[in-house]
Amino acid sequence: DARVTQTPRHKVTEMGQEVTMRCQPILGHNTVFWYRQTMMQGLELLAYFRNRAPLDDSGMPKDRFSAEMPDATLATLKIQPSEPRDSAVYFCASGTPGRDYEQYFGPGTRLTVT
Amino acid sequence: EDKVVQSPLSLVVHEGDTVTLNCSYEVTNFRSLLWYKQEKKAPTFLFMLTSSGIEKKSGRLSSILDKKELFSILNITATQTGDSAIYLCAVTSFQGGSEKLVFGKGTKLTVNP
Numbered sequence: 001d002a003r004v005t006q007t008p009r010h011k012v013t014e015m016g017q018e019v020t021m022r023c024q025p026i027l028g029h030n031t032v033f034w035y036r037q038t039m040m041q042g043l044e045l046l047a048y049f050r051n052r053a054p055l056d057d058s059g060m061p062k063d064r065f066s067a068e069m070p071d072a073t074l075a076t077l078k079i080q081p082s083e084p085r086d087s088a089v090y091f092c093a094s095g096t097p098g099r100d101y102e103q104y105f106g107p108g109t110r111l112t113v114t
Numbered sequence: 115e116d117k118v119v120q121s122p123l124s125l126v127v128h129e130g131d132t133v134t135l136n137c138s139y140e141v142t143n144f145r146s147l148l149w150y151k152q153e154k155k156a157p158t159f160l161f162m163l164t165s166s167g168i169e170k171k172s173g174r175l176s177s178i179l180d181k182k183e184l185f186s187i188l189n190i191t192a193t194q195t196g197d198s199a200i201y202l203c204a205v206t207s208f209q210g211g212s213e214k215l216v217f218g219k220g221t222k223l224t225v226n227p
Contacts, residue, residue, distance in 0.1 A: 033215075043157070043202060043217040056212040091156055101148050101206060101215070105156035 002026045004106035006092050012112045018080040021109045023092030024073055031095040032075045033103060034060075034067055038088045046090075049075065050100070082113045116141040118205050120218035128226050131193050135221045137203030138185040145213070147179055147186050150202040152220070157202055160188070193225045 005024045013019055025032050033048040047057035047067040057067060064083070069075045079086055089110050093103035117140045127133055137147065146164045150157035161170045163179035163186060170177050174193075179186045190197055200220040207214045 042219040043204075045215045045217070048215075056214065058212075058214075093156075099162075101146065101162055101204075102159045103157075105158070107155055 002104075004092055004094050004104050006090075006106035006109050008109060009107060010110045010112075012114065013082055014114055015083055016081045017113075018078065019082045019086075019111060019113075021077045021090050021092075021111070023075040023077070023094075023106055025075065025092070025094030026104055027073070028096070029094035029104070030072075030097050031100040031103075032069060033091075033093040033095070034075070034077050035091040035093065036088045037091060037108075043091075046077070079111075082111075084113045087112050116205070116207060116214060116216045118203055118216050118218035120201075120203050120221050122221060123219065124222040124224070126224045126226065127193055129194060131225075132189065132191045133193060133223060135188040135190075135201050135203075135223070136185060137188070137218055139203075139205045139216075140184065141205050141207040141214070141216065143208040144181065145206040145208055148204045148206070149177055149186070149188050150204065152200045152202055153198075160201075190223075193223075195225050195227055198223055198225045 007022045031050045034046040037043045046060040049069050052069040066078045089108040091108045093105040095103045119138050121136045149160040161177045166181040174191045177188045200222050202220045204217040
């Protein structure tokens with residue numbers, strides 16, 4: 001049963017600390033998306049990759065957020081330094097070639113920054 | 115600025131009722147409209163619509179797109195308690211050399227037994 005995995009599932013950290021979230025897309029999927037979900041803003045696209053190349057990261061605050069795909073089986077989202085307003089659930093999703101938006105979402109990382 | 119507006123924000127019905135969820139949008143260079151269902155955890159994909167007037171159907175769920183009036187509806191017939199979820203609409207567009215994806219805030223559907 002192929003699925004997207006994300007680690008950690010929960011993270012509590014203090015303001016100013018670095019946070020790294022990891023995602024393993026479904027094998028064979030070539031598009032990876034990072035989202036943030038909050039009650040106030042809903043689901044927001046932060047960045048996405050196709051064939052490991054970043055296609056759009058305009059939804060991401062560039063001064064503190066960075067997203068990478070070091071290889072086809074790993075995507076990372078890093079926040080440095082973290083702030084309380086970054087508290088949210090961060091989802092990773094992957095899509096099949098030619099059907100990018102029929103995405104499969106991971107379980108999410110619930111981040112709390114105190 | 116791209117906008118995706120869903121209505122109603124929340125809806126409470128009884129099992130067996132039929133519901134219609136709405137999604138209107140304003141984007142530049144529209145490409146597709148997507149519907150997702152989010153229960154307790156992550157969203158799951160329902161439909162992708164690219165052409166006007168062609169209904170997509172999956173069991174009791176169906177959806178149609180009107181590109182002239184810039185909206186889509188998601189219908190659920192004979193609702194069941196398992197249909198309780200947040201239904202998210204998203205629109206993709208092509209702008210500035212890259213694809214954009216914008217989500218609406220969702221419609222929270224509660225189906226009571």
